[in-house]
Amino acid sequence: METEIPGALKVLLSRGVSKSVILSACRIAAKKGITPVEYLVRNGLVSPEAIYSAYAEHCGVPFLPKRSFRPRTINDRPIQMGEFEHGPMLVSVSDGKPVYVVAPDYEQFDMVRDHLRRNPDFAAQVRIAEPSALRFAATVMNSPASDLECRFPDLSAKPTSGGRTWPVFLAAFTAAICVITVPVLFWFYLLAVLVAVACLVSGLARLISVWTTWLDPLDFRLPGRFHKSDICWPRYSVLVPLYREAAVVRELLRALRQIDYPVSRLQILLLVETDDSETLAALRGEPLDRHMDILVVPRGWPKTKPRALSYGLDAATGDYVTVFDAEDRPAPDQLKKAALMFVLAPDDLACIQARLSIDNSHDGFFSRQFALEYACLFDQLLPWFYRNGLPFPLGGTSNHFRKSALDRVGGWDRHNVTEDADLGVRLARFGYRLAVLASSTYEEAPVRFSTWFAQRARWYKGWLQTICVHMRAPAELVKDLGIVPVAALAAVFVGSLFLIALHPVFLLLLTGYATGVMDLPWQDGPAGRVFLVIGAAAAAIGYLGAAVAAWAAAARRRIKPRYADLLAVPVYWVFTGFAFYRALWEFFRAPYHWNKTEHGQAKRRFRSSSIVRRRRRNVR
Numbered sequence: 001m002e003t004e005i006p007g008a009l010k011v012l013l014s015r016g017v018s019k020s021v022i023l024s025a026c027r028i029a030a031k032k033g034i035t036p037v038e039y040l041v042r043n044g045l046v047s048p049e050a051i052y053s054a055y056a057e058h059c060g061v062p063f064l065p066k067r068s069f070r071p072r073t074i075n076d077r078p079i080q081m082g083e084f085e086h087g088p089m090l091v092s093v094s095d096g097k098p099v100y101v102v103a104p105d106y107e108q109f110d111m112v113r114d115h116l117r118r119n120p121d122f123a124a125q126v127r128i129a130e131p132s133a134l135r136f137a138a139t140v141m142n143s144p145a146s147d148l149e150c151r152f153p154d155l156s157a158k159p160t161s162g163g164r165t166w167p168v169f170l171a172a173f174t175a176a177i178c179v180i181t182v183p184v185l186f187w188f189y190l191l192a193v194l195v196a197v198a199c200l201v202s203g204l205a206r207l208i209s210v211w212t213t214w215l216d217p218l219d220f221r222l223p224g225r226f227h228k229s230d231i232c233w234p235r236y237s238v239l240v241p242l243y244r245e246a247a248v249v250r251e252l253l254r255a256l257r258q259i260d261y262p263v264s265r266l267q268i269l270l271l272v273e274t275d276d277s278e279t280l281a282a283l284r285g286e287p288l289d290r291h292m293d294i295l296v297v298p299r300g301w302p303k304t305k306p307r308a309l310s311y312g313l314d315a316a317t318g319d320y321v322t323v324f325d326a327e328d329r330p331a332p333d334q335l336k337k338a339a340l341m342f343v344l345a346p347d348d349l350a351c352i353q354a355r356l357s358i359d360n361s362h363d364g365f366f367s368r369q370f371a372l373e374y375a376c377l378f379d380q381l382l383p384w385f386y387r388n389g390l391p392f393p394l395g396g397t398s399n400h401f402r403k404s405a406l407d408r409v410g411g412w413d414r415h416n417v418t419e420d421a422d423l424g425v426r427l428a429r430f431g432y433r434l435a436v437l438a439s440s441t442y443e444e445a446p447v448r449f450s451t452w453f454a455q456r457a458r459w460y461k462g463w464l465q466t467i468c469v470h471m472r473a474p475a476e477l478v479k480d481l482g483i484v485p486v487a488a489l490a491a492v493f494v495g496s497l498f499l500i501a502l503h504p505v506f507l508l509l510l511t512g513y514a515t516g517v518m519d520l521p522w523q524d525g526p527a528g529r530v531f532l533v534i535g536a537a538a539a540a541i542g543y544l545g546a547a548v549a550a551w552a553a554a555a556r557r558r559i560k561p562r563y564a565d566l567l568a569v570p571v572y573w574v575f576t577g578f579a580f581y582r583a584l585w586e587f588f589r590a591p592y593h594w595n596k597t598e599h600g601q602a603k604r605r606f607r608s609s610s611i612v613r614r615r616r617r618n619v620r
Contacts, residue, residue, distance in 0.1 A: 009036060011054035012046060021045060035106045048130045052103065056128035059113045064091075064101055066133040067151050070141040078138045085131040089138065094125075103131040144314035145300065145307040148410030154472055155426055157415040157465040157591075195506055196538035198499050201491065203545025206376065209384035210552045216383055217438045218355060218556060222333055226340065227260070234343070236335050237267045237318030237403070241308040245326040246282040248599050252326050253286055260332040267317050268292045271308040274299050302592035305396075306412035306419035313403075313411050322400040327599040329442040330354070330398060337439050338400040350405035350432030351424070354398035355379055359442040360602035361559050366452045367602075368565055369572040370445035375553030376546075378436075386436040390488045391428030391481065393421035393466075398441040405432050415592055416469070418462020425470055425489060429480040444602045453579055454595035460497065460583035465591065467493050497580060499542075504577035506539075507570060543570065 005013065009022050022036070029039040037055075040046040049065065056063035071078035072090045080089035088100035104112045116123040141150045149156035238259070240252070256268055268289075272280050274296055283294055295315055297308045313321060320342060324330060331337075331354075338352050355378040361371035378395065385392040399420065409423075409430050416422045424434060446452035470477050478486050511517075547566045554561035586593060 009054070011057050012050065015050075015054065017046065035109075037109065038106045041106075048132065051106075052128055052130040055109055055113075059116050059123070059128065061116065061123055062127050064127045064129045064133065066130070066136055067141070069101060069127070069129070069133075069137060070144070070147060070150075071137050073142055073144075078142050080138070085135050087134055088126075089134055091127070091137075097125055099125050099127065101127045101129050101134060101137075103129050103134050143298075143300065143310075144411070145310040145414045147310065148413050149415070152410050155410065155429075155469060156413050157422070157469050158413075191502070192535050194498070195502055196535045198495055199542030200538040202495065202499060203542035205384075205491070206381070206545040206549035209380040210549050212387065213380050213383045214552065214556075216379075218379060219331065219440055220337075220438045222336055222340070226336060227333075229262075233262055233265045233336070234320060234339050235265050235267070235318040236261060236339065237269065237312075237316035237321045238335075239269050239271060239309055239312035239316065239321060239323050240326065241271045241305050241312070241323070242279050242283075242326055243273050243276055243303075243305075243308075243596060244279060245599060246278040248326050249279065249282040249286060253288070253292075255329045256292070256324075257289065258332045259330065259335060261335045263289065263291045266291045266335075269312045269315060270294045271297055271312050273297050273303065273308065302414060302594070304414055304417060304419075304592065304594045306416060307414035309412045309419070310414060313406060316403060319403055320400060321403050321406060323397050324441070325397045325443070325599075327444040328397055329359070331439045331441065334398070334437070334439040334441065335400075338437055341435065341437060342400070342402060345435070346433075347402075348431060348433050349435055350402050350409075350427045350430075351394060352400045352435045352437045353378075353382060353392075353394055354400070354437045354439045354441050356395050356398060357440045357442050357557060358445045360444050360447070363445070363447045363602055365568070365572075366449060366575075367445040367447055369568065370452070371557070371559055372550040372554050372561070372565060372569075374443075374445075375557045375559065376549045379553050379556060380549060383436045385488065386434065389433070390485050391434055392424055392489075393418075393463075393492060394424040394434070396420045397443070400437070405430075413469075416462055416465050417458050417592065417594055418466065421459075421463055421493075422466040422469065425466060428485065429470075429477070444599055446597065447602060448598075449575075451598050453575070453582070455597045456576060456579035457582040457586060458595040460500070460580045461587050461591070463493055463497060464583065464587050467497075500573065500576050500580045501584075502577075503570075503573045507574060 005019075005022055005026065009017075009026075013019055013022060021040075025036040025039045025045070029036040032039065034042075037051050041048055041051060053063045053065075069091045071080065072092065073079065078089055080087055086104060087102040089102075090098055091101050092099045102112070116126060136150075140146065149158045238256070240256070242249075242252075245252070259266070268291055270283055270292065272283065272294060280294070280296070288294070295312060297311050300307060309323060320339060322335065322338070334354055338354070341352055342349065356374055357378070358367065358371035358374050361368050382392050396419075405427065409426050409432075412419045413422055427434065446455055481489070546569055550566055550569060551561045554565075
């Protein structure tokens, strides 16, 4: 009489496993006193994943592969019953009912299958996985902040043992050989050419962005019908990461209460670190509206803003998610504008970046230059990228996300200290589009040099991390984005950092040459003079483009630019160069350290809602 094949093994038979192998396993397993499934796995004839996948199909429930699920946790501890590797483990809640993952022993296959068949309602709440998947989920994926590095380790700034670092080693080896074998004069000429080209491209890009975005509205008004109470708006979650922000809590809550969105569809999560007792006490000392909740982020490493945001994303209930910082004063109708834009756009629109504007530009040299810089970036450059369908680095706040897209790409990278720049590139690599919203959020610029310097160093360090992450596999980057988008991103990241790094050196050499202190190593003759003229012209176009862009952006923002501000731009760039040198040092010594930006230093902020509204009416 032919040995009967168990149900789960029949599924393997339909998937191409030899019938003779299965029958042999059944006969030998019976002699050894084990199950046929266990025999197949022990002898490497079938993988555990294939066995549990076939078993799930036999039971009529979904199968979850490794890295595809994360347990629900309390203080980063999984919520599960039973044994460690077998579950049940709570992974989600669907329509008010919990969803569990189980990985029964081979001996329990028939018992679990019979139980599921007798209880079809309960079976709808069950998923099956292999034991190693539950073990991995419980020990590695037990934190919302670990989502990216577990699912897409090659896209996380966390070092990976299997990461493809050959481009870095190849570049370093090639550079070492070239430095040894090529004359110094050649490198000087090459460096001068690269600086000239970078200045020329940067200046022309800024001029083009001014020309093409001059008539774009900085803000627009929603028609009156969108303020009616009978509209069913989508659910929206606002994440507000806070750390040592007790001084601005009251003003923050005032700004959040001015958001014009139905409170029944709005969730505001105030994210506070466990050790930040002052901010937590300040929040608990203020009356919170019913749609506002405090979420205490468990202790963990690294202590960064994206790590806190990951916990906020895990608790978010909205269809759309946005991020506001402690000092932000968003336009009251910004959420409605973003929601409307999402509803009218295709599903591949993942993020809408609102325009950030500085409202304390008169507090000093750095706040004034910071305001000009923000106006150029958010009112000219990013809209130009959006118009041309190109990806761009996001701002750290007032970026509105489609939550489903954010979940799909793994959320924020807790190891990247400029998480917004990385996320803009990663969304594009997954096939999503970015947009710019004609709505402003007012922010406070750093007033003290130390605050500005630490913040800027953190930004550049994050840019370096982003470059290293996405250049682990250059061919895949080009495949995901295309040549033109990659070239545009390279101009933003690599080109900007290149100019920033060389600007202090270039200005020093230029000053020395102009004062006669040093001679530049040009070859005598017409060729050397032509080379010098071309380099000087390219640098002049770069500075002119920056000055024109700053003047135009400031004029649109009613900042009233002064000639002294424009002439001081090269001086400001010297300080940015020094910030880059610090970023480079921190990149190797403290890559995940978060330089906290202190808020509440402004001498005079446009905090009054009437003043802010009056400024918005004047900006078109």
